[in-house]
Amino acid sequence: MKKTLLPLIFFVGMAALFYFVLGKMNKGEYNPRDIPTEFIGRAAPEFALPDLFDPSETVRPSDMMGKVWLLNVWGTWCPECWREHDYLLKLKRDGVPIIGVDWRDTEEDAKDFLRRKGNPFIKVPFDPKSVAAIEWGVYGAPETFLIDAQGIIRVKHAGGMDPKVWNEKFEPWFSDGSAVK
Amino acid sequence: MRVLVLIISMVLSASVFAKVEALTFDTPQQEETYKRLIGELRCLVCQNQNIADSNAELAQDLRARTYDLVKQGMSEQEIIDHMVQRYGDFVMYRPPLKSTTIFLWIGPFILMFVAVVLVLLYVKRRRNEEQETNVDDAKLDAARKLLESEKE
Numbered sequence: 504m505k506k507t508l509l510p511l512i513f514f515v516g517m518a519a520l521f522y523f524v525l526g527k528m529n530k531g532e533y534n535p536r537d538i539p540t541e542f543i544g545r546a547a548p549e550f551a552l553p554d555l556f557d558p559s560e561t562v563r564p565s566d567m568m569g570k571v572w573l574l575n576v577w578g579t580w581c582p583e584c585w586r587e588h589d590y591l592l593k594l595k596r597d598g599v600p601i602i603g604v605d606w607r608d609t610e611e612d613a614k615d616f617l618r619r620k621g622n623p624f625i626k627v628p629f630d631p632k633s634v635a636a637i638e639w640g641v642y643g644a645p646e647t648f649l650i651d652a653q654g655i656i657r658v659k660h661a662g663g664m665d666p667k668v669w670n671e672k673f674e675p676w677f678s679d680g681s682a683v684k
Numbered sequence: 685m686r687v688l689v690l691i692i693s694m695v696l697s698a699s700v701f702a703k704v705e706a707l708t709f710d711t712p713q714q715e716e717t718y719k720r721l722i723g724e725l726r727c728l729v730c731q732n733q734n735i736a737d738s739n740a741e742l743a744q745d746l747r748a749r750t751y752d753l754v755k756q757g758m759s760e761q762e763i764i765d766h767m768v769q770r771y772g773d774f775v776m777y778r779p780p781l782k783s784t785t786i787f788l789w790i791g792p793f794i795l796m797f798v799a800v801v802l803v804l805l806y807v808k809r810r811r812n813e814e815q816e817t818n819v820d821d822a823k824l825d826a827a828r829k830l831l832e833s834e835k836e
Contacts, residue, residue, distance in 0.1 A: 538728065541772045607741055633745035640770035642728035642742060 540659045541640055547574070547650045550635040552628035555605055555613055562602065562628035567650065571676055572600040574648040575624070575664075576636060579612040581644040587663035591623035594669070599677065602626045606636050606644055649676055707751055718754045721763055722747055726777050734777060 527533035547564045554560040564574070575591065577584040591601060603624030605613045608631060617627070630636055639648065642661075649658035649672075658672050709715040719736070725746065727738035735743040735750070746767075753763045764776065773779040781789055 536731065538774045539772055541769065607745075632748070633742060636742075637745060637749050637770060640772075642771065 534662070536643070537661060538642060540661075542648070542656045542659055545656055547648075547654050547656055548635075548638040550628070550630075550638050552604075552630055552635055555610065555617075555627035555629040558629070562626045564602070564650070565654070567600070567602070568654050569652050570600055571649070571651055572602065573673070574602050574604065574639070574650060576604045576606050576639070576641050576644050576646045578606045578608045578644050579616045580608065583663040584645045585620075587645055587665065588620055588623070590664050590666070590669070592621050594664075595623040600625050602628065604628050604630050604635050604639075606630050606641065607633060647673075649673055651676065705747070710755070714754050717760050717763075718751060721750050721754070721760060724764070724777055725750065725767060726775050728771060728775065 524533065528535070549563060549565055551561050551563050554562050573594075591603075594601065601624050603626070605627050608629075610629065613627070613629070617624075628635060633641075635641075639646075645663055647658075647660045647664055648656050651657050657676055660668055660672055662668075707715075707718070709718065722736035723734050725735045727733045727735045727740055727743040727746070729740040729742050730738050733740075733743070735746045750763060750767075753766060758766070767775045773782070773785060779785045779788060
């Protein structure tokens with residue numbers, strides 16, 4: 504083997520590796536910014552935030568005890584949240600209770616967004632200062648958690664919700680007939 | 685004079701961009717702790733910055749949270765635990781030595797070792813090649829004479 508071929512072989516090897524990783528990234532199977540979550544199997548962290556539409560009302564995760572529910576962290580500034588919105592509306596129609604933490608948003612933008620595009624959430628705790636977000640270890644939006652009837656976090660998904668993610672990760676927790684088929 | 689104005693305006697412009705978060709602490713120790721912590725905690729959004737250097741919104745909020753906890757009188761370790769509980773070891777720029785982080789710690793040394801071995805092999809081969817091309821003194825002398833005679 505010629506020595507001058509070594510750099511070429513090295514180059515082809517690296518190119519193949521990058522191509523492989525990029526492919527995984529494009530398909531959404533690999534996200535280099537993903538951070539392993541600390542929350543699976545842990546009790547849902549508590550917070551008390553005012554509701555976006557009725558600030559006199561306080562939203563607390565503990566109010567949902569006894570139900571299987573989703574906590575979705577979103578903001579009008581987040582493009583992926585716009586993309587997943589229609590699917591969240593579909594989940595609402597199917598009877599999935601979703602609490603939508605409005606993260607780092609302005610009140611007007613958030614209200615406007617939900618009025619125009621529909622509101623998939625049963626409650627919208629307003630979190631402009633990342634109080635709940637930090638409590639739940641959120642580092643990007645959207646993020647969706649599934650909390651079981653005992654108040655334990657069972658699933659966390661960073662990124663947009665779509666039928667594939669729903670069926671793979673979330674749907675099994677509802678298959679006892681409590682919400683969606 | 686114009687140079688002076690230029691220098692002054694350059695110095696001033698830098699201070700305009702430097703957004704200072706005015707924070708007050710009860711004790712100088714608290715301030716020390718705060719500064720050390722924001723230098724040690726990683727920004728989760730721009731992952732190669734600590735939260736002291738990052739202006740990402742989440743980093744700002746994490747600084748605010750750190751500040752609140754320091755003010756509440758939590759110790760440095762308690763605050764780090766607080767963050768690790770929420771964001772995992774990833775939030776620390778110096779993660780603990782565990783089976784999951786072992787490669788982070790020894791990886792650079794492995795690379796260093798490989799590099800040193802490669803260099804040593806390369807040097808050794810070069811030396812061997814030099815020895816192979818050694819010519820005896822008589823031939824060298826003859827060559828030198830030949831060169832000198834051509835000069836004249």
